[in-house]
Amino acid sequence: MNEADSSDIATAFRKRGFELSADLRSADAVVVNTCTVRQRAEDKAISQIGRLRKWKLERPAGKLFIMGCAAQRLGEKRLKAQFPFIDGVLGAKDLGRLEGMMDAHFKKSTRAAVAATHTPPTTIKTKNFFVSPLSACVTIMRGCSLKCSYCVVPSVRGEAVCIEPEAILAEARLKAAAGMPEIILLGQTVNAYRHGKTTFTGLLKEICAIKEVKRVRFMSPHPLFFDKAFFELLKNEPKISRYAHLPVQSGSDRILKLMRRGYTRAQYLELAANLRQAAGGSMALSTDFIVGYPGETERDFLQTLSLAREGGFSLAFCFKYSQRMVKSASLNNSFAGPRPSEALAKEDESASLSAEGGPAGLFGGNNSFAGPRPSEALAKEDGPEMKTQISVPLMKARLERLLCAVKNNSRDILRERIGKMEEVLLETATTGRTSSNFTCFTDRAGSPGEILKVKITGADKNILNGKVIR
Ligand code: SF4
16 A cells, blocks of 8 residues: 555656656655554654655755655654654645645645655656556555454554545556556455445456456455455456455464454355355465464464465465554554444354355445444453463564465465466566466567466476466
8 A cells, every 4th residue: 555655646746847766865855655554664764764864954945754654653743843854744544635735845846856765766767666567556445444453554544435436447547548557456455445336346347348457456355345246257357367465364263353353264265265266266365464463372373374274375474463553453442443244243153255245235335334333342352362462482483383384385386387377467578477466487578568378387486487378
């Protein structure tokens, strides 16, 4: 999401005649787009702001803006008290005020350079600064109205708000026509999108209908929100990427319940199987795991370890639980974010995650969630387990065991692709991405943006090799 926000911020600057620069010395404005999901990310942002003091001293007319989730969490008052040289602060919830802030600081015709400090120099001239030059991110919803016990996102990004479908389609058309044939739809719970009568699946269909669009990806779906129509579309629409990042977080039902994820291990695995079946077996899944959640026993952890193998993930991002998140999550307990009503009601009774049990009934008719507000009972769910912290050495040891399992598994999953047919969207003459999101080298050259059918002949270190069939 932050990359997509950075791209939007860059666009707002470009509209005012700015150009991106990787050279701080030539910049007239600097934006630090911050993240707060982990303490380390926030610490890095704070150090970066501190280092910019020198830049500001040497260039007093230059403008320094702090944006994103950490800006939201820490607030303008606190940031300006610590760094009085900051010119503007805009939290993740307030990106809608970006244009207003720009108007306040710059004349429309201002020509200058803005340094996006994390932008690699080689991508500066490309249309999309943060992913493949042939891919375009389109944000379809902002914020999250769920209430996972460990997550700070709802409090820093606010409740889920879905963007009007017309605006999304216009942006996708524009980007595809500008030479970006892969559209990546973004949202914290992207498949929960609903605006008026437009569902996530309906939106996908319309994006696939754009002639210049050759592939559509989406990030990140939540296991609760796939519906029957989505499976049908996945079955019949080759433009939909055969890849999904589907965070599971834990393999233990007990921990999943404490996390308030709303599904069980069995339901998750059933969903994964349904996705693979609908995609004709070519679907690749990646996931997120959190280890060391308060109260996690060895038995809970072994269930996570076994899920890492059973889930057949091509990739898994593994994180240690952070005590800081406990504090954030506790704050969330007083945050009145809505919950999908049915999912909550069924949390204790093994709610079905089948297509029938999908999200359609969980939302109101407009662009916001319509579930009930969390009850006091829910807020008290954390109970004594939350106080049972896992020691840092134990957490580290579990993380290492999980990483090892994930690595071995990913290697096997990659090898299973050998002999299979894949569609490769070329990014260079001989390198591209399969629909299942693996990097693939082809034995014959083509044009960037072209889709080639290849037979996979080898796999090595997360990369596939393919023989072009046509
Ligand atoms: S679904 Fe859960 S983990 Fe994901 S953003 Fe929302 S609250 Fe956080």
